[in-house]
Amino acid sequence: MGLSLALHVLSIIIWVGGMFFAYMILRPVAASQLEPAVRLKLWRGTFGSFFPWVWVAIVLTPLTGIMLTSPYNGFGNSPVHIHIMTTLGIIMMLIFMHVYFAPFKKLKQHLDAGDIPAAAGKLNQIRILVGINTLLGGLTVIVATAGKYYLL
Ligand code: HEM
Numbered sequence: 001m002g003l004s005l006a007l008h009v010l011s012i013i014i015w016v017g018g019m020f021f022a023y024m025i026l027r028p029v030a031a032s033q034l035e036p037a038v039r040l041k042l043w044r045g046t047f048g049s050f051f052p053w054v055w056v057a058i059v060l061t062p063l064t065g066i067m068l069t070s071p072y073n074g075f076g077n078s079p080v081h082i083h084i085m086t087t088l089g090i091i092m093m094l095i096f097m098h099v100y101f102a103p104f105k106k107l108k109q110h111l112d113a114g115d116i117p118a119a120a121g122k123l124n125q126i127r128i129l130v131g132i133n134t135l136l137g138g139l140t141v142i143v144a145t146a147g148k149y150y151l152l
Contacts, residue, residue: 001068008064011057016137018050023134027127040119044111047104047126054100058093065089081147088140092133099129 026046030039065086072078075086103125110119143151 001070004064004067007060008068011060011064012137012141014053015057015061016134016141018053019130019134019137022046022050023127023130036120037116040107040111040116040123043123043126044108047107051100051104054096058096061089062086062093079148079151081143081151084147084151085140085144088136088143092136092140095129095133095136099126099133103129 030042034042066075069075069078069082072082075082103122107119107122107126110116110122
């Protein structure tokens with residue numbers, strides 16, 4: 001249980017914290033200081049290094065989460081904040097997989113082909129989706145932690 005909780009929270013810190021840093025800190029600085037071609041290369045490299053960590057997190061999060069339901073004797077008897085956390089977590093995972101297999105893949109293809117405007121369009125899609133996932137991640141952390149005090 002202790003190890004599961006530690007791995008669960010570590011995975012979330014890496015995933016949600018990484019998105020927060022990318023969206024709130026790096027994005028505005030890169031947008032204000034770098035030309036589109038350089039900026040797109042920076043994001044390609046940044047996502048290329050960050051996304052493998054997200055894959056690890058999205059494998060560990062549900063696995064450890066399921067183990068953490070054992071005190072409740074499984075999902076069926078778990079309180080409502082666990083169900084909300086799981087639902088939001090699944091939505092976040094689906095959004096990430098879409099980002100990875102659709103706009104991120106296209107971003108790399110457009111950059112390899114030297115098509116900067118098309119690559120910029122894909123980066124814009126990733127920006128919106130990572131923004132949504134950052135919000136959902138923050139909301140899920142609130143539900144996961146405060147939820148047990150305020151929800152049934
Ligand atoms: C995807 C499936 C997930 C499952 C099955 C799951 C399940 C669980 C369970 C059973 C607990 C123990 C909570 C308790 O006993 O009150 C827990 C804790 C926690 N979960 Fe999740 N979770 C999932 C996803 C997420 C996501 C996506 C986040 C955040 C973005 C998250 C954040 C947390 C945090 C911060 C805790 C620690 C809460 C505390 O100890 O106060 N979980 N999770």
